[in-house]
Amino acid sequence: MRDEEIAAIRELALFASMDEKNFDELVQGSYLQIFPPGLQLISEGDPADFLHIVIEGCVELVATANKRETTLFMIEPVKTFILAAVLKDDVYLMSARTAIRSRILLVPADAVRQVMAKDGEFALGMLHELANYYRVSVRTLKNQKLRTGVERLANYLITLDTLQGASGVCKLPHDKRTLASYLGMTPENLSRAFGTLAQYGVEVSGRKISLSNLEDLTVLAKPEKLIDG
């Protein structure tokens, strides 16, 4: 790993206040790797060997059962994933694959656990990271259990537009297939949901979305601080 990359990682909230020596110990055994899109990084049920950190790109966390698959989370830089499995020295509950070409830092799980036990600052960093993930997971669960598909899409679009500058024009960051899976519906249903939203000023052209009637859309979506942030 190059020095400038190490320095960038050091800045992350997770590592920022930990001891220099412990940081070195963590980084020494780590690998920084570039993966092509669509590559399976982790399979659910496997033991947790490495803590993963997305430095660049995007990773999709998916789960399977009943011959069905669903996308649970999309992980963007700079974030860890599968922290809980590493921490508990247990198997992964989700699979992970790159959504696009991605640079990922692999930190050996036993090193993470060892350093955590002796560096309180690092343990606190992990605690905060994990607390964030727990809350994201609870929000996702609320979104899924309390809203219909159309409502989930409407809120997703409002949030997306806000993140991209609230200009009323935004761009989907993923495949519609992936988006459908993330929103908990089939691709066919996503198409129809976009159709339903047309009367609320949502125009779709490929991945480009324009929201020309945010008031009506918001009335339909009923965004909630405790779900959408």
Added chain:
Amino acid sequence: MRDEEIAAIRELALFASMDEKNFDELVQGSYLQIFPPGLQLISEGDPADFLHIVIEGCVELVATANKRETTLFMIEPVKTFILAAVLKDDVYLMSARTAIRSRILLVPADAVRQVMAKDGEFALGMLHELANYYRVSVRTLKNQKLRTGVERLANYLITLDTLQGASGVCKLPHDKRTLASYLGMTPENLSRAFGTLAQYGVEVSGRKISLSNLEDLTVLAKPEKLIDG
């Protein structure tokens, strides 16, 4: 609080290996209270003042949006709840109410954060507790997104029977209303789901359930280690 109660709490994995002095500091500001059933302990959106620990009884974590309500988790002794909000010094994402008469220990949030910062063992205990919750939340999300209502009920019954001794006879721990909400369906639908399961050997009489054909039920339910544990 009585000495024997303090001793019992001290035994919890969360507190077991922490420093005596720090433990005393935590306990000193805490209250142990008994609440009647159906009492609202926490409202979603409120700032996190206390870490709650269910010593006896049962607490339901619910969330609301769109004039709908859903039960996200049932917390049984001896477990903490709303740890993440306390940790992040943020608002609660869920409301909490007692399902039955319950004894609950209330630990001031700022004390928790202070002790956590200076006692590494306690921080590690919190980390494990939180990792457990995160994983429960992910399992719940998988259950919700990958299964139909009937499948969720079937798996719930198989797990319940296993927990209660795998005798093929078990007892629902909650109202059917509450169970329906927990399983992500309406009470009417729960009734019909029980009806559907009759042909798989599920007999219902009030809260008493008997499973006379576990093989067929299991074929339908397709339990998964990574969802049902």
Added chain:
DNA sequence: TCATAAAATTGATAAAAGTCAAGCTCTTGA
């Protein structure tokens, strides 16, 4: 023990979501 309320069930209907099949549209690489 009975009256009352709450909980649970059942039926009828509607809405939401999934499935299957066909066709369209956009890449993308030869």
Added chain:
DNA sequence: TCAAGAGCTTGACTTTTATCAATTTTATGA
């Protein structure tokens, strides 16, 4: 530039789930 394939959309239909209304059952306290 075009052909192939993947991604997306649309239509017809089925399944799943919710809603509303009416009963029945169960629990509870006077």
